[in-house]
Amino acid sequence: xxxxxxxxVAEVIxxxxxxxxxxxxxxxxxxxxxxxxxxxxxxxxxPMLAPxxxxxxxxxxxxxxxxxxxPLGFDDQGRDVLSRLMAGARTTIFGAAFVSxxxxxxxxTLALLTAWFGGKTDTFISAALDVLFAFPGILxxxxxxxxxxxxxxxxxxxxxxxxxxxxARVLRxxxxxxxxxxxxxxxxxxxxxxxxxxxxxxxxxISALIVAQGTILFGFAMVDLAAISFLGxxxxxxxxxxxxxxxxxxxxxLQGYPLVSLSAVFCIVSVVAAVSxxxxxxxxxxxGGNR
Amino acid sequence: xxxxxxVLSVSGLxxxxxxxxxxxxxxxxxxxxxSLAIVGESGSGKTTVAxxxxxxxxxxxxxxxxxGRDRSKPSRKGxxxxxxxxxxxxxxxxxxxxxxxxxxxxxLVDEVLRVHHGGSSADRAKRVADLAALVGLDQRxxxxxPKALSGGQRQRVAIARALATDPRVLILDESVAALDxxxxxxxxxxxxxxxxxxxxxxxxxxxxxxxxxQLTDEALVMQRGVVVERGVTSELLDNPQxxxxxxxxxxxxxxxxxxxxxxxxxxxx
Numbered sequence: 001x002x003x004x005x006x007x008x009v010a011e012v013i014x015x016x017x018x019x020x021x022x023x024x025x026x027x028x029x030x031x032x033x034x035x036x037x038x039x040x041x042x043x044x045x046x047p048m049l050a051p052x053x054x055x056x057x058x059x060x061x062x063x064x065x066x067x068x069x070x071p072l073g074f075d076d077q078g079r080d081v082l083s084r085l086m087a088g089a090r091t092t093i094f095g096a097a098f099v100s101x102x103x104x105x106x107x108x109t110l111a112l113l114t115a116w117f118g119g120k121t122d123t124f125i126s127a128a129l130d131v132l133f134a135f136p137g138i139l140x141x142x143x144x145x146x147x148x149x150x151x152x153x154x155x156x157x158x159x160x161x162x163x164x165x166x167x168a169r170v171l172r173x174x175x176x177x178x179x180x181x182x183x184x185x186x187x188x189x190x191x192x193x194x195x196x197x198x199x200x201x202x203x204x205x206i207s208a209l210i211v212a213q214g215t216i217l218f219g220f221a222m223v224d225l226a227a228i229s230f231l232g233x234x235x236x237x238x239x240x241x242x243x244x245x246x247x248x249x250x251x252x253x254l255q256g257y258p259l260v261s262l263s264a265v266f267c268i269v270s271v272v273a274a275v276s277x278x279x280x281x282x283x284x285x286x287x288g289g290n291r
Numbered sequence: 292x293x294x295x296x297x298v299l300s301v302s303g304l305x306x307x308x309x310x311x312x313x314x315x316x317x318x319x320x321x322x323x324x325x326s327l328a329i330v331g332e333s334g335s336g337k338t339t340v341a342x343x344x345x346x347x348x349x350x351x352x353x354x355x356x357x358x359g360r361d362r363s364k365p366s367r368k369g370x371x372x373x374x375x376x377x378x379x380x381x382x383x384x385x386x387x388x389x390x391x392x393x394x395x396x397x398x399l400v401d402e403v404l405r406v407h408h409g410g411s412s413a414d415r416a417k418r419v420a421d422l423a424a425l426v427g428l429d430q431r432x433x434x435x436x437p438k439a440l441s442g443g444q445r446q447r448v449a450i451a452r453a454l455a456t457d458p459r460v461l462i463l464d465e466s467v468a469a470l471d472x473x474x475x476x477x478x479x480x481x482x483x484x485x486x487x488x489x490x491x492x493x494x495x496x497x498x499x500x501x502x503x504x505q506l507t508d509e510a511l512v513m514q515r516g517v518v519v520e521r522g523v524t525s526e527l528l529d530n531p532q533x534x535x536x537x538x539x540x541x542x543x544x545x546x547x548x549x550x551x552x553x554x555x556x557x558x559x560x
Contacts, residue, residue, distance in 0.1 A: 182383040183391045186452065189345045189381050190403055191373030200402075204393050 029281045035274035039267075042089035050083035054240040066259070075245075075260045076252045079238075085263055088240035093271065095152055095235075096222035102160035103221075104214045107167025112198050114168075115175030126172075129165040137162035137224055145233035152225075152241075155234040159224055167213050174206045208283045215279025219272040226268055242268050298323045298459045298492050299344070299379070304353035306339050306516075313339045315516045317353070321460065326486065326493035328503040328524060330539065331513035337496045340513075341464045344494070345381045346372075358459055373407055380453035384465035386445035390437040396423070396448035397433040403455040422451040425488075427481055443474035447481065454485065464496045479505055500543055504528055512536045 025033065042049070051069075061078035072081035110129070114122040137159045144158035145151075178184070179202065187197055226243025228234040235241035237248065242264040249261030297320050304317040314336040321327050329337045342348040344355055346365060354363045358378045366372045383389045391399065397419050404415045423433045426447040437445055446466060453461055463482070467475040483506060486493060495507050503510055503524060510527050512520040512535060520533040531537045541556040 182385060182389040185347055186381065186383060186389055186449065187391075187403075188347065189376055189379075190406065190452075190456075191369065191376035192406060193369050196406070201391050201394075205391070 025278075025281055028277060032274035032278040032281075035270055036278065039089060039093055039271045039274075042086055043093035044090075046086035046089040050080075050086040052080040052083040054079060054083040054087035055238045056080075057238075072263050073257075073259055075248060076255070076257075077248075081245075081260055081263055084240040084245060085242070085267060088242050088245060088264070089267070091152055091235050091239070092222065092226070092242040092268070095156055095225050095241075096218050099156050099159045099163065099221035099225065100214050100217035102157070103163035103167055103217055104210060106160065106164040107213070108171055108203070108210060110164065110168040111171035111175050112202065114172050115179045115202070116194055116198050125168075129168055132162070132165045135162060137220075138227060141224075141228050142231075142233060145228075150233040150236065152229075152235050155225060155228045159221055159228075163217055163220070167217065170213060171206060171209060174209050175202060178202050178205050212279050212283035215275045215282075218279075219276045222268060222272050296322050298358055299494070300354075300356045301340075301344070302354050304340065304343065304355065305351045306336070306343060306348065307351045312516050314343070317518060319511060319518075319521075321492050321494065323459065323492055324486075324490045325509065326495060326507040328495045328497060328507035328510040329513060330497060330500065330503055330510055330536075332498060332539070334515075335513040336516040337513050338464055341381060341462050341494070341496050344462060345379055346375060376458075377407060377456040378458055379460045379462065380456070380458040381462040381464060382446070382449050382453050382466040384468055386442045386449060386469060389449050390445055392437055395434050395436055396428065396440075396451065397430075399448065400433075400451050400455050403452055407456050418455070422454060425454065425481075425485060426451045427477075441474070443470050443478055446470060446478055450478075450481070450485075454489075454491075457489070458491065460492045460494065462494045462496065465498070467502060468497065468499060475502070482506065498539075500528055500540060512539070 047054075056079060058074075058078040061074040062076050066073045070080050070082065072085070075081055075084070110125055114125045140162045141155045141158040144154040148154040184197060184201065187201060225234055226241075226246060229241050229243030230247040232247070235244050237244055245264035246261050246268075249258075249264065252258070252260045299321040300319075302318045304314055305312070306314040317340060319327060329340060331337050339348060343350050344357070344362075346362060349365055350363055354361060356362070357375070360375070360378065362375055362379075366375065390396075394402070400419045400422055401412075401415050404410065404418055419433065420430070423430065428444060428447050428451070432440060432444055433448075437448070440448065446469075449466075467478050470478060479502060482493070485491065486506075493506060495503060497503050507524045510522065510524040511518050512527070512533065514535045520527065520531065520536045527536065528540065531540055538557055542553060544553070
């Protein structure tokens with residue numbers, strides 16, 4: 001009888017690269033990828049591809065339903081809804097991405113600073129964050145609109161600032177935990193500098209959480225930006241934006257033509273759901289067995 | 292013995308956490324090529340001593356001099372920190388948290404070499420291969436992520452990292468305590484071989500008297516932050532004088548060991 005020698009190391013190594021290239025997403029995961037890809041495509045090319053001018057109004061078509069060449073019909077001012085959806089993808093998606101990227105950048109930086117230096121730095125930053133927590137994002141955006149005038153930029157910056165403390169708080173915990181690992185101590189003993197240790201070693205090991213936070217924030221940002229535009233403090237009409245469309249659609253909705261608001265809401269919900277779901281999948285697949 | 296033969300000298304070392312005195316008035320000198328054990332139960336302050344020597348903890352009082360350089364105060368200069376890193380290195384207890392989960396052993400050692408010496412990637416690759424051979428890891432293991440390695444293999448990677456810059460002193464903080472007995476023996480053999488080849492000095496922090504006997508020339512026994520007994524390792528273990536040392540010895544399970552007898556022996560000392 002022959003003895004088979006099992007070599008667990010070899011098996012794991014052989015599987016590792018394949019696992020890294022293609023995380024297991026499942027059907028819903030790939031569906032999310034597809035939705036995000038389509039959304040990104042329209043965010044980049046939408047305004048150029050729109051079949052009609054999204055701001056051209058023709059009141060004789062006011063609230064006309066789907067007809068040939070206009071599959072989603074017209075809004076109350078007689079503008080082509082499909083064209084407005086395609087053109088509006090840009091501000092809606094890039095706006096939300098801008099907000100979550102800035103919030104993630106600021107929040108991560110603050111979290112790394114507190115975790116690395118601890119002591120007084122930690123106390124000071126944490127106290128400052130507690131103050132910021134008191135301001136709801138929308139309120140801050142309203143204030144920013146009052147001070148700088150209503151625009152997507154001021155609303156986006158206000159939201160980024162309002163979101164940063166949430167990111168910082170979650171990541172601070174993770175960074176502190178990672179900071180206490182002895183591999184960091186060992187490299188400190190080697191004389192590695194703070195920058196190298198935090199950026200090259202600490203940061204990559206909390207990256208899964210950063211991605212997860214980013215996707216959650218993207219969802220929040222998209223909904224909040226839409227709400228701000230709905231209030232008339234973000235993207236200004238007649239420019240197309242999904243949030244603005246929901247807002248403008250409410251008059252059509254009251255007159256019995258729900259398609260304008262519903263189509264914009266459908267776009268917002270599908271993109272937010274896809275991003276959140278994908279972030280969740282990516283986080284759990286990268287968490288599975290790092291150690 | 293002349294001054295220059297002392298690679299590590301600790302005098303009047305003291306560490307206080309709040310109101311708790313973790314280490315009090317510790318003194319020892321470690322000659323080049325010799326090894327010293329610091330023995331004691333959990334909480335006796337031995338790990339705090341190790342952390343102070345490598346600069347992870349700031350001493351409340353006392354001086355630590357390694358290779359003629361004072362390291363009692365933390366250094367603000369990067370160059371000084373690296374210099375200290377090339378003199379004294381440490382291997383920690385837990386092999387599961389002491390490696391970056393996203394870095395292979397080869398990349399890790401390469402990064403340490405790059406930070407300290409720069410040099411061409413071919414030179415570094417050669418040094419990485421030498422170190423791998425020294426600690427007994429093959430190329431495949433060096434190129435594996437830590438999660439694909441066993442505890443003993445990870446600890447070998449940690450030893451390779453510590454040895455990368457040829458330190459004069461290596462602190463082994465319970466470095467084999469988390470390993471299986473057979474793996475422990477392998478790693479101890481690797482450490483003994485390295486000492487014979489490189490003339491490096493060890494400070495072995497341990498509660499395991501068998502390990503201490505195998506690897507060290509001299510030993511200190513710590514109890515609640517204070518050194519209660521010191522001497523040549525074999526004599527100290529064969530003929531302990533202080534009651535605490537006797538208790539430590541009596542607590543080691545041996546042939547015919549039962550909890551009942553251990554209690555009786557402990558009561559007898």
